[in-house]
Amino acid sequence: MKILDSSVIISIFRKQEKNHKKALKIFTSDQKFLIPEYVITEVLTVLKMREGLNTANKCYDFISNTKDIEIEPIENIVFNKALTYFSQNKNNLSFIDTILLVLSKENQIELISFDKDLEKAIKHS
Numbered sequence: 689m690k691i692l693d694s695s696v697i698i699s700i701f702r703k704q705e706k707n708h709k710k711a712l713k714i715f716t717s718d719q720k721f722l723i724p725e726y727v728i729t730e731v732l733t734v735l736k737m738r739e740g741l742n743t744a745n746k747c748y749d750f751i752s753n754t755k756d757i758e759i760e761p762i763e764n765i766v767f768n769k770a771l772t773y774f775s776q777n778k779n780n781l782s783f784i785d786t787i788l789l790v791l792s793k794e795n796q797i798e799l800i801s802f803d804k805d806l807e808k809a810i811k812h813s
Contacts, residue, residue, distance in 0.1 A: 689720045689758070691792050693785070693801035694730045697723070701735055701747050707802045714800060723751060724760045724791060726784045766791050780805040789813060 699711035736744040770787040785806045792799035
């Protein structure tokens, strides 16, 4: 199982993204994916704003109907650890990216992202 950042999912639904083909390859691999609820809210917001409601709805249908995708609610323990990490680190990570990083570390699950700041944080964690 691998955790997916919003950048990967958005790249699937935006053909003009530079990582579009790379994102498609990730989903054609024989993997199971974990997508936290926070990531879904971020993805749907970005897609609605940049591509329209129809694309956002297609994305939600894809996420909710793909058997190899598990939607993960964020537990208070992970949220609180992420909040502590976020408040103590002077990096460029958003709070959602911090949650992903902590979730990945806590559960020892690989995190896939196309976000340079998050990729850097993954390497240094």
